[in-house]
Amino acid sequence: MVTSSLPAAVHGYKLCQQCTVRQGGEPGDFEVVSGDSCFVCRGLMDRVPSMAKEALRRVRRYDYSTFSVGVSLPEGVQEREDELRSELKLKGSETIRTQAAKAVAVLMSAATRKHVDKLKPDLTVLVDFTADEVHVSSRPAFFYGRYTKPPGVSQRRELCHHCSGSGCSKCRNTGFERRPSVESELQRKLGSYSGSEKVVFTWLGSEDRESRVYPPGRPFVAEVKNPVKRRFPRRFAARFRGGQVAVSSGRTLPSKPVGLPKFRFRTKIYGVSSSKVDGGRLDELKKRFRKISVDFDRPHDRSTTKTVYRATGRAAGRRIVIDAELDGGLPVKRFVSGELVSPSVSEVLGTQVFCRSFDILGVTQLGELRF
Ligand SMILES: [Zn+2]
Ligand SMILES: [Zn+2]
Numbered sequence: 001m002v003t004s005s006l007p008a009a010v011h012g013y014k015l016c017q018q019c020t021v022r023q024g025g026e027p028g029d030f031e032v033v034s035g036d037s038c039f040v041c042r043g044l045m046d047r048v049p050s051m052a053k054e055a056l057r058r059v060r061r062y063d064y065s066t067f068s069v070g071v072s073l074p075e076g077v078q079e080r081e082d083e084l085r086s087e088l089k090l091k092g093s094e095t096i097r098t099q100a101a102k103a104v105a106v107l108m109s110a111a112t113r114k115h116v117d118k119l120k121p122d123l124t125v126l127v128d129f130t131a132d133e134v135h136v137s138s139r140p141a142f143f144y145g146r147y148t149k150p151p152g153v154s155q156r157r158e159l160c161h162h163c164s165g166s167g168c169s170k171c172r173n174t175g176f177e178r179r180p181s182v183e184s185e186l187q188r189k190l191g192s193y194s195g196s197e198k199v200v201f202t203w204l205g206s207e208d209r210e211s212r213v214y215p216p217g218r219p220f221v222a223e224v225k226n227p228v229k230r231r232f233p234r235r236f237a238a239r240f241r242g243g244q245v246a247v248s249s250g251r252t253l254p255s256k257p258v259g260l261p262k263f264r265f266r267t268k269i270y271g272v273s274s275s276k277v278d279g280g281r282l283d284e285l286k287k288r289f290r291k292i293s294v295d296f297d298r299p300h301d302r303s304t305t306k307t308v309y310r311a312t313g314r315a316a317g318r319r320i321v322i323d324a325e326l327d328g329g330l331p332v333k334r335f336v337s338g339e340l341v342s343p344s345v346s347e348v349l350g351t352q353v354f355c356r357s358f359d360i361l362g363v364t365q366l367g368e369l370r371f
Helices: 017-022 045-059 077-087 096-112 182-194 279-288 332-337 345-349
Strands: 066-072 123-128 133-138 141-149 198-203 213-225 236-240 243-253 262-273 290-296 304-316 319-327 353-366
Touching: 017 096, 045 096, 045 123, 045 133, 066 096, 077 096, 096 123, 141 182, 182 198, 182 213, 182 236, 182 243, 213 243, 262 304, 262 332, 262 345, 279 290, 279 304, 279 345, 304 345, 319 332, 332 345, 332 353, 345 353
Parallel strands: 066 123, 213 353
Antiparallel strands: 123 133, 141 213, 141 243, 198 213, 236 243, 262 319, 262 353, 290 304, 304 319
């Protein structure tokens, strides 16, 4: 309401139709002029339809069901509206920013039949009236799956050995080794399904580069940033010279998990002992490691306790093969050597044993992901 009761002719502010309506009040409170001459928006509100059209063109390639619109106004627009309202003591409710955003959203909804969701939109549309541009970003997609891998493939991408990550000709300026890793291969596949250029992984544990991971595979969650498409296959494989990283049990998660479950894993350990181990000692392994707690004196961290569910071994000369089931977070090599872990395989067998390699036969989640 114009409470000052100054007639338009006296206060002299001229507004366009839409800016007039936004101030509330009576017809005749303002001299209504064309957009270009509007004191507040200087024609900005007239540009809403063309900006909405540009927004529609930009969102077309995305998979989405909800969106939200924000606007960036040229300098001075909001200030002039504030000035007008304080000068005339107006209690206009909606600001030009809100009205412009809403007007774009209404046009987009009508054209696409998609809904506005301000809290958790699939797409965030930023209409920049200053630069005359529309920017679209999408909510990350979260993908859960399990991977298997052959030996010789590390879980994470490794920094380039020539430049240590700063970028050089050997790594084509990526800063990373060009040999395949689970991370690089999954990034490539998930990127190709989604159109995303950035994927961030959370792994449920890890293994060595030389470990083979057998089905059903190790669980992971991938945060796929700014995806164009939000659907992923349940299973897929990334093939490269020397093998493949395969994913199964894939599903899209509703949102970012706040917690990952604990897990235990079954591993086959290939070790070598410093002296020959007899059958009686190997039986001892089975007897001792039957759901017992072992202490793990974590480097740079508090010491902790982990469970060894079982361990059985067979030996040929000084070579030992151990089949064990361990809590997630208990390092296999230390469990074998006894370094920072007690009791260990070496301790029970009464001779120093080293782990040469180990494979992951299965990973069991203890509980579900929490959201
Ligand atoms: Zn206006
Ligand atoms: Zn490099």
